[in-house]
Amino acid sequence: MTRPDAENQDLFSIADLASEFGISTRAIRFYESKGLLSPERVGATRIFRKRDRARLILILRGKRLGFTLRDISDYLSLYDADRAQQVNLLAGKVDERLALLERQRNDLETTINELRDIKQLAEQRLTKKAG
DNA sequence: TTTCTCACA
């Protein structure tokens, strides 16, 4: 099934969304099993609406930015309930994420500098022997 | 094609 209802552009099958976003249908079911998506059902078959598609876009963006599914789930669960709380949560998570990335960048710079020092020492010894 | 579940990385 690629078109649950050809008349209705608002409906998507799991295969539609998987191919549109380049992910597996398994991944989409996995997100559902974690509570991040809750498509309607016709029998056992999932029917996704624009709203579900919008949530999937947010899930994929969150993942790309390095957030866990748990983080994303917490954020999405506030989507309808409390916008102010949602913005606060997001701000906090973004701060955490930025802090982590900055620590990692510092660690990387330290490691890079250390490796450069080692390389420089090694090259100095080589030129001494050669010369 | 889609579903679910279990094992596995």
Added chain:
DNA sequence: TGTGAGTA
């Protein structure tokens, strides 16, 4: 955080 395989 997913994937593969078997199944109905």
